Structure formats: structure tokens, C-alpha cells
Amino acid sequence: MAMKKNIYAVIAVLLALSSCSQEGPAGAGPAGEGSRIYFRSYLPTVSQTRAGVITNENLNECHVTSFNPDDNKLIDPETGEMTPYFINRHFEKDGEGHFLPQGEESCLWPDSRSRLHFFAYSPSVESMQESIAGEKFNTVNNSKQAEDGTSVFDYRIESFKVAPDISDQVDFITAYSHGTGQDNGDSGINLNFSHQLARVEISAWGASEKYDFEIAGVRIGNAVTEGDFCFSSLIPSSGVASWVKTEDKPAPIEHIFNDGESIVFISKENALHATEADAASIMGSAGTAMVIPMAEKIEAWEGKGDPKTEQLPYSTDKLYFSVLLRVTNRGEATVVYPYPNDRDNMKTIHLAIGEDGKVIKRVYLIGEEYYTSDQENEENKYIPNETEEIRSYCWAALPVGAKWDAGKIYTYKLNYTTGIGWQDPDDPNPGEPIIERGKIPFEVNVEEWVAAEDYNPNLDVPKR
Numbered sequence: 001m002a003m004k005k006n007i008y009a010v011i012a013v014l015l016a017l018s019s020c021s022q023e024g025p026a027g028a029g030p031a032g033e034g035s036r037i038y039f040r041s042y043l044p045t046v047s048q049t050r051a052g053v054i055t056n057e058n059l060n061e062c063h064v065t066s067f068n069p070d071d072n073k074l075i076d077p078e079t080g081e082m083t084p085y086f087i088n089r090h091f092e093k094d095g096e097g098h099f100l101p102q103g104e105e106s107c108l109w110p111d112s113r114s115r116l117h118f119f120a121y122s123p124s125v126e127s128m129q130e131s132i133a134g135e136k137f138n139t140v141n142n143s144k145q146a147e148d149g150t151s152v153f154d155y156r157i158e159s160f161k162v163a164p165d166i167s168d169q170v171d172f173i174t175a176y177s178h179g180t181g182q183d184n185g186d187s188g189i190n191l192n193f194s195h196q197l198a199r200v201e202i203s204a205w206g207a208s209e210k211y212d213f214e215i216a217g218v219r220i221g222n223a224v225t226e227g228d229f230c231f232s233s234l235i236p237s238s239g240v241a242s243w244v245k246t247e248d249k250p251a252p253i254e255h256i257f258n259d260g261e262s263i264v265f266i267s268k269e270n271a272l273h274a275t276e277a278d279a280a281s282i283m284g285s286a287g288t289a290m291v292i293p294m295a296e297k298i299e300a301w302e303g304k305g306d307p308k309t310e311q312l313p314y315s316t317d318k319l320y321f322s323v324l325l326r327v328t329n330r331g332e333a334t335v336v337y338p339y340p341n342d343r344d345n346m347k348t349i350h351l352a353i354g355e356d357g358k359v360i361k362r363v364y365l366i367g368e369e370y371y372t373s374d375q376e377n378e379e380n381k382y383i384p385n386e387t388e389e390i391r392s393y394c395w396a397a398l399p400v401g402a403k404w405d406a407g408k409i410y411t412y413k414l415n416y417t418t419g420i421g422w423q424d425p426d427d428p429n430p431g432e433p434i435i436e437r438g439k440i441p442f443e444v445n446v447e448e449w450v451a452a453e454d455y456n457p458n459l460d461v462p463k464r
Helices: 002-017 125-130
Strands: 039-042 061-067 086-093 099-101 116-122 138-141 155-161 173-179 189-192 198-205 211-221 226-230 252-256 264-266 289-291 320-329 334-337 348-354 359-366 369-371 388-399 409-415 441-447 458-460
Touching (some): 086 138, 198 264, 198 320, 211 348, 252 320, 320 409
Parallel strands (some): 198 409
Antiparallel strands (some): 061 086, 116 173, 138 155, 155 226, 198 289, 211 264, 211 320, 320 334, 320 388, 348 388, 359 369, 409 441
């Protein structure tokens, strides 16, 4: 089976390099025959809350693979294996909104009657790979024609990953359509795109009588970050799942505020995000997280009740949020978290903060000196000036169970009025309540890409 996949991968590359497979001179025959294939796109409108989201306004290119089951030359007579008519071809939008093929040769309809099937996606594989430091996605074709002449499409991206840093993540949209030169040669093919990832946004507020909070980052623990996407599922009658989880690799996705991002301050005394209506996003410049949808619900992390957390790091397979916090005792203006004197040897993040509350730089404490990297040398030594302060932050986790679906936005509001959270699964005492016992209630709303059904918006973090 592996050899077969490799053979088809080679064929796919050769086809992509040699342009579209086609017959007949341009303009020959009835309407549409031999004429150029082009597309018209549509994408449901959604609020723009981060730069990486694709909308109708910024959708300027897509990549398309086409199959022609009517061409016997593209079907192996012994195995029925089907070679694409063209594969992973780049189309760009012109001034009239038409998506036209790029390259030296145009993609042409083979004749007026053959029905072509089109699978499209955006952005490019290269763009998605760049967001995760060049890791490879494999495009695999196992499409066949059955003995009864039925076309069985099996075209997919294998080992699709989302970037571990939320700010690097990109949207992923797909579409399927079909048509003939006779019907669509003049009018073009409609591509109705759908978002194939789920979006998660987290905001926070609090009216604590004891504490003020500073937030400098967010982590989502054990979201689904890798899987195969099967384009065949876009055909309504296929009965195939869109996402197939290929490997269980528990890992967080996160964003730690960096240069120029503003720390989020929560204080009842100073009326800073002290009411639910005044909740502030804690995603920084990352905006929203993009995750692979879940085939089934992931249960909430159990804190100290989860035996797997003894095997660090990130051994739990349960879902949780973790927030990078600095907590001060309002009455005494002293820092209570991170714990004084680093009593639990927790993982601490150090940031140089300016007078305007913006991050200047992340720094690393080695011995008693700060450096701009985790390598100790004189060149990287960092000495703050009189207008800035180096502050320390630690992660504070809370459990959440969820089943996130493709094309939906899940917006959570965390309430820090009565609690702070638990030590993160990557800390020495995972699940240990921070400072004192208390709950962090939160609510979630779902904004429509596609309307959510059977989703409970009222979720509370339980007391321990």
C-alpha cells in the first residue's frame, strides 16, 4: 500500500509540473469544448478577528485538483486506479472575480460532455507548511473506478498540522464542484468554500475583592493539532469523514505575548475589565486559535484526579485552558503568583514590560542575570532601563470539556472573580489549586459560520 501511495505521489508531481492534462485546440467544437476552465468562488461572511482568517475580500487564490472519470486513458484497466486530470493547480482571481489558472498553459475542457470533478482548497500547502517551520504535508491520491463503473474518489492531505504558536496559524477552506464544458465552459464553475477548522477565542474579566491580575499569554492543552483531511468527504453522497485523526500526540498550542503586545490588566478597584460586559480578549495579537475539529468530545482535564499527569510534560489526554498570569494582593501590592521564592520550582516566563504596559521583550533568567535567549553569554545579556520592569508570570490551568466542529467560532469568557486556577500539567504539582480553592466559572458563545446545534454554553470549572 505504501509503495502504491509513493507511485501516485510521483505521478502527481509529474502532472503538476507538466501543466493540465488536456486535448483539443482552444476554441474548437461546441460551446465550452477546448475553452479555458475558470472558477467563481463564494465564502460565507464572518467577522474578521484575526489576520489569518480567509474572507471573500482576501480570497485571491486557490489550488484545484480535477478528475475526469470519462477518460479511459486516465484509468488503469487492471486496477481501476484513477490519475487526476490535473493536480494541485494554482488559480488566481482576476479583476472580474474569476479564478484563472496560472502558468504557461491554461487548463482546458477536454471536450463538451466529459464531467470533471473539482476539489479546491486555500491557502497553499506552502503557506501552511511555513506556519509550522516547513513540516511536510503529503497530498495522496487513491481514487479508483469500481468494476461497475462507479467513481470512488479518495484524495487527501495527509499529516495536516496546525502551528503550535497560535499567532502563526492559518485558515483552511475547501470546496467541491463538478461540471461539463457544455454546461460550464462559458459560465465557469461555482466553488462554494467552507471553513474546515474550528476557531477558539478566550477572553477574561474579574471582580475579585482580593487580587488584581495581569495576563500575558494563553495555552490550549490537547486540542487536535494533526490529522488527514479527505477531500472526498466534500461530495455529499460519499459518507466519508472529513478529518481522520492519524496520531495521538498530546501537545499544547499557545501564544505568549511578545514585542509590542499589551498586557491585559484585570482589577475591580481600577475598573479594568471588571464586568462580564467588559471582558477582554487574552489572545493578544494572535486573535483566535485554529484547531482541527474533534471527531468526538474530549473530556475536561481532572487536575489531581488525572493519573497521567505524573508523566511530564503534557501527558494528560484531557482538554484544558491555561493562562499566563501574574497575581498581586491588592491590599499590600505584593506578588502572590508566581509564588515568592519560586517555592514549587514552576515554569516561569519573564517579560520586560514598559511603562505603557506593553511587552518589550521576553527574557530568560539564568542565575541572577537576564538574557535575551536561553543561552548564557555576554552578547545576550539584558539590562532593563529605568522606564521598564522585568516581571514574572506562571501558567494557571482550568479544565474544559468540548467538541469543536468545523466552521464554528467558540468564544469563551473566563471569570476570575472567585478563583485563579490550578497548576499547569507541565508544572511539578499539576492540578494543585493556586493560592486557595475556588472556581473559575466561564461561559461560551458560538458565533455562526455554521449554526451550532446541541451545544451547552453554560460551563463552570468545578471546585477541587
